[in-house]
Amino acid sequence: MSPNPFEALGLPARPDLSDEQVRAAWRQIAAATHPDRPDGGDLARYTAASAAYAELRTPWGRSEAYADVMEADDGPVTAPLPAVVPEEAVPPWQPLIALAQLPARIRRGRPRRLLLRAVIATVLSLLVLRLIPGTAAAPADVFGLGLWFVLTGRKDLAPPPER
Helix, strand or coil: CCCCHHHHHCCCCCCCCCHHHHHHHHHHHHHHHCCCCCCCCCHHHHHHHHHHHHHHCCHHHHHHHHHHHHHHHHCCCCCCCCCCCCCCCCCCCHHHHHHHHHHHHHHHCCHHHHHHHHHHHHHHHHHHHHHCCCCCHHHHHHHHHHHHHHHHHHHHCCCCCCC
């Protein structure tokens, strides 16, 4: 039998075949060649078709098999890589601008809720440091509370001016 799984299923060698096309081709061959048929079927062809279906049943498998077939036919596949167009670079002063805008974003946002979150995070951090000082869990708990404050406090800030 051919090492080309597309030929084993009678399909064109294309990576853009759908799952249903591959499944239908396999089912047709399996129905005609299954060893449990009254005429005995064709075990070799059934086995080759089953192996081909196992290889081609996913889009990833089809693209890998297609690359293997193209490499065997024409040598290595050397398609040029698409040019990567870099997005607009972030200027190095951008974080400083965002930091300078923070007081205005706090004032125009929900400052009381942000203050409440800060108080909760601080009190719980001090409580952790008081109850379990010197353990490995204390810094992790304090870091987790700080992270909670940063991630949940963002929604209490006003949007940046450029939005």
